Amino acid sequence: MSEKIQTVIVGGGMITHDQILPSVYQLQRLGVVGEISVSALNGAPLKALAEAPMLQSGFPTQSFVSYPDYKTVDLSKPYPELFKEVLGKLPKRSAVIIALPDQLHYSAVKEALNAGHHVCCVKPLVLKHDQAIEIEKLAFEKGLVVGIEYHKRFDDRSLIARKRYQAGMFGDFRMGQARLIEPWYYRHSNFQNWCTCENSDAFSYVACHYIDLVAFVTGLKPVMVNVYGIAEPWPNGKKGFLWTDGRVVWENGAVLNVQNGFAYPNVAPGGNSQGMMLFFNGKEDGGYLEQMDSFRGVKHCFTANADKLYNETNPDYFQLVPYGGDGFKPVGYGYRSVEFIVNAMVKANEAKTLPEQQAILKRLDDDGIMATPKNSAYNELVMEAGRMSITNGGRDVVIEYGAHPKVRFKEASEYVKI
Ligand SMILES: NC(=O)c1ccc[n+]([C@@H]2O[C@H](COP(=O)([O-])OP(=O)(O)OC[C@H]3O[C@@H](n4cnc5c(N)ncnc54)[C@H](O)[C@@H]3O)[C@@H](O)[C@H]2O)c1
Numbered sequence: 001m002s003e004k005i006q007t008v009i010v011g012g013g014m015i016t017h018d019q020i021l022p023s024v025y026q027l028q029r030l031g032v033v034g035e036i037s038v039s040a041l042n043g044a045p046l047k048a049l050a051e052a053p054m055l056q057s058g059f060p061t062q063s064f065v066s067y068p069d070y071k072t073v074d075l076s077k078p079y080p081e082l083f084k085e086v087l088g089k090l091p092k093r094s095a096v097i098i099a100l101p102d103q104l105h106y107s108a109v110k111e112a113l114n115a116g117h118h119v120c121c122v123k124p125l126v127l128k129h130d131q132a133i134e135i136e137k138l139a140f141e142k143g144l145v146v147g148i149e150y151h152k153r154f155d156d157r158s159l160i161a162r163k164r165y166q167a168g169m170f171g172d173f174r175m176g177q178a179r180l181i182e183p184w185y186y187r188h189s190n191f192q193n194w195c196t197c198e199n200s201d202a203f204s205y206v207a208c209h210y211i212d213l214v215a216f217v218t219g220l221k222p223v224m225v226n227v228y229g230i231a232e233p234w235p236n237g238k239k240g241f242l243w244t245d246g247r248v249v250w251e252n253g254a255v256l257n258v259q260n261g262f263a264y265p266n267v268a269p270g271g272n273s274q275g276m277m278l279f280f281n282g283k284e285d286g287g288y289l290e291q292m293d294s295f296r297g298v299k300h301c302f303t304a305n306a307d308k309l310y311n312e313t314n315p316d317y318f319q320l321v322p323y324g325g326d327g328f329k330p331v332g333y334g335y336r337s338v339e340f341i342v343n344a345m346v347k348a349n350e351a352k353t354l355p356e357q358q359a360i361l362k363r364l365d366d367d368g369i370m371a372t373p374k375n376s377a378y379n380e381l382v383m384e385a386g387r388m389s390i391t392n393g394g395r396d397v398v399i400e401y402g403a404h405p406k407v408r409f410k411e412a413s414e415y416v417k418i
Contacts, residue, residue: 002350003034003349004034005032005093005342005346006033006034006090006091006094006095007028007033007035007037007096007097007342008036008037008038008083008086008090008095008097008117009021009024009037009064009097010039010083010096010097010098010100011098011100012039012040012046012048013040013045013099015099015122016038016045016049016099017049019151019318019334019335020097021036021038021049021055021064022055022058022059022318022330022335023334023335024036024097024338025058025059025062026335026339027339029062029329032342032343033342036062037064037065037086038064038065039067039082039083039086040067041079041080042068042073042076042078043066043070043073043075044070044075044076046066046068047070047075049064050063050066050070054320057327058320058327058328059327060326060327061326061327067079067083067085068082083108084111087112087115088115092116092117093116093117093118093144093345095117095120096112096115096118097122098121098122099122102124103127103194103199105121105122105124105126105127106126106128106131106135109121109125110134110135110138113135113144113146114138117144118144118145118146118348119144119145119146119147120146120148120338120345122148123148123149123150123212124148125146125376125379125380127380127383128384129380129381129405129406131380132373132377135373136374139361139373140358140361143351143354144357145344145345145348145360146373147344147345147364147370148370148372148373149371150208150209150213150371150376151333151334151336151338152209152213152216152333153212153213153216153370153371154333154334154336154337154340155316155317155333156316157291157293158213158217161217161289161291162216165217170280170289171283171287172252172254172280172281173214173250173279173280174254174255174279174280174281175278175279176214176255176256176276176277176278177258177259178210178211178213178214178256178258178259178274178275178276178277179210179260179274179275180206180207180258180272180273181264181272181274182261182264182272183264183271183272184263184264187235187262188235191234191240192235192236192238192240193236195240196234196239197231197241198391200387201240201241201244201386201387201390202229202260202262203227203229203241203246203258203260203386204383204387205260207258207260207382208379211248212376213276214250214256214276214278215378218250219368220250220251220254221250221399221401222248222378222381222382222385223249223250223399223401224385224397224398224410225246225247225248225382225386225397225399225407226389226394226396226397227245227390228244228390229244229390230243241390242263243259243261243263244260244390245257245258246258246259256278267308269310269311269312270294270311272294274293275290275291275292275293276289277290277291294314296312296313296315298312298313298314299311299312300312300313315332316332317332317334318334318335340370344360344364344370348360377405381405384407385398385407388407395409396409396410398414
């Protein structure tokens with residue numbers, strides 16, 4: 001039996017509550033994870049996590065060490081550097097899960113690696129391709145795992161599609177549509193303070209999920225991006241690209257249209273609206289793949305104790321269910337994704353020499369199931385290209401690979417005239 005891996009979650013917000021902390025609690029219950037700490041900017045989110053009914057009922061005997069200690073500090077006092085001290089106190093090769101706002105990922109991931117720890121980072125790893133490559137090199141030199149938490153990869157339907165595409169069953173991908181429209185109520189959250197036109201947009205925030213999934217299924221790389229955005233005021237009056245329509249061209253000439261926004265009605269029965277439809281060239285006929293990812297066939301109508309009386313529950317992403325023990329256990333691809341990444345860290349710790357550890361990292365890169373800085377750095381290029389396009393009226397932005405991948409505007413001379 002391997003040693004339990006001590007785990008710190010940096011960031012105590014929505015994704016930590018909804019998916020990361022309950023997954024890590026389950027891994028602790030199973031004996032994979034040892035002590036769990038959570039660090040946040042201030043005590044308020046840590047108090048909310050500790051008292052969250054979903055976590056208390058799911059894991060009644062478990063708790064986390066809070067940095068800062070929400071029981072003793074002024075809940076609003078910020079401790080922006082405290083997580084670095086926490087990293088310094090951990091045994092080497094512990095698990096650090098980064099669940100901070102996007103723009104803080106780069107420095108926090110480097111802090112964790114330089115302190116000698118493995119990293120699981122929520123998407124996006126970083127905002128620039130060069131930063132992803134720097135992280136890849138740093139982790140490889142130290143024999144440390146970096147896994148990016150693209151949980152749609154762990155949805156069985158994605159794995160089945162990948163297997164069938166690789167077996168040539170669909171044919172060649174030619175054209176597709178994907179959409180992920182987040183709920184309208186997000187407009188009233190902290191999003192309005194940072195997701196403004198000059199910093200981000202709906203494409204940058206959510207399009208990566210389906211772009212990564214199409215790359216995961218087909219193995220193709222994106223080579224051109226354009227994004228049309230509609231700028232409208234958030235409730236606080238700041239302007240954001242609340243609606244985006246992106247087009248991604250792939251190395252084989254195929255095209256994917258991706259629509260994103262903050263618009264799924266609050267009164268609607270699901271958590272969001274999402275799915276994709278892809279078409280393929282076969283030899284004698286067309287191939288086709290359609291996934292309805294928000295409505296998965298489950299309808300619940302309640303009479304009490306629910307925000308919405310009618311619900312279309314997604315049973316596949318993340319649910320806590322009875323299992324014949326204390327509390328509830330997490331099921332779904334949200335849990336499996338965290339479990340896979342933490343298990344990869346444990347496996348890397350079982351290897352005793354740096355070359356053995358590096359062989360494990362190389363295998364993770366090559367298998368391509370878990371997103372690593374190396375096998376998913378196209379996501380950072382799409383992000384760079386998307387921002388360049390949306391802030392320039394939707395112009396075409398080319399992604400160039402090779403020794404030093406980069407993005408640039410498409411030249412007038414490159415358009416094919418018929
Ligand atoms: N589907 C997905 O994969 C998915 C979904 C939601 C969010 N995310 C990603 O998760 C990340 C966090 O999103 P969220 O919605 O949980 O954000 P959030 O705003 O709810 O939480 C952010 C947390 O970071 C903490 N924080 C900020 N600065 C800190 C510092 N210096 N030290 C320690 N903690 C600090 C805050 O206290 C807060 O608890 C983002 O990168 C987002 O893109 C991914």
